Amino acid sequence: MRKMDGVVAIIFLLMAAALFGYNLTHREAGSLVEIAKDGQVVQVERLSVDQTIRLEYDDQTNLIEIEDGVVSMIDANCRDQLCVHTxxxxxxxxxxxxxxHRVSVVIKGEGDQPEMDAISE
Structure with missing residues (x-):
């Protein structure tokens, strides 16, 4: 490898690190939590309100906690528990x-809400 190739590689790596750092520090904080079951939204809550939400369908239970502006799945009676460890x-x-359980919890921004039109009203 020639000297110029090394310089180009270092510049490329520095640019990639700078972009990664910028994206890491400038993420938009969400304001809403959208909870869906089977692809249908069942509940929308504010991230600013601390609460615990219990979803129960048949014998399926999920416990979702919103606290200090973050949301987590604190308990579920599913067999793999991947959602709890997220x-x-x-x-x-x-x-x-x-x-x-086919449950999803997604962070949304204030502008992510669908607008009402004449048909959806």
Whole structure:
């Protein structure tokens, strides 16, 4: 490898690190939590209100906690428990999914809500 190739590679790596750092520090904090079962939204809550939400369908139970602007799945009676071990969420677009129960918890921004039109009213 020639000297110029090394310089180009270092510049490229520095630019990639700078972009990664910028994206890491400038994420939009979400304001809403959208909870869906079987793809249908069943509940929308504010991230600013601390609460515990219990979803029960048949013999399926999911316990979702909103506290200090983050949301997490604190308990579920599913067999794999992947949803419970998912890190707490606070940025727009992040999701917790319980596949066995077909439940999803998604962070939304204030502008993500669908607008009402004449047909949906």
């Amino acid at each position: 890190a707490p969420l606070k940025t727009v677009g992040r999701a917790i999914v319980c596949l066995p």
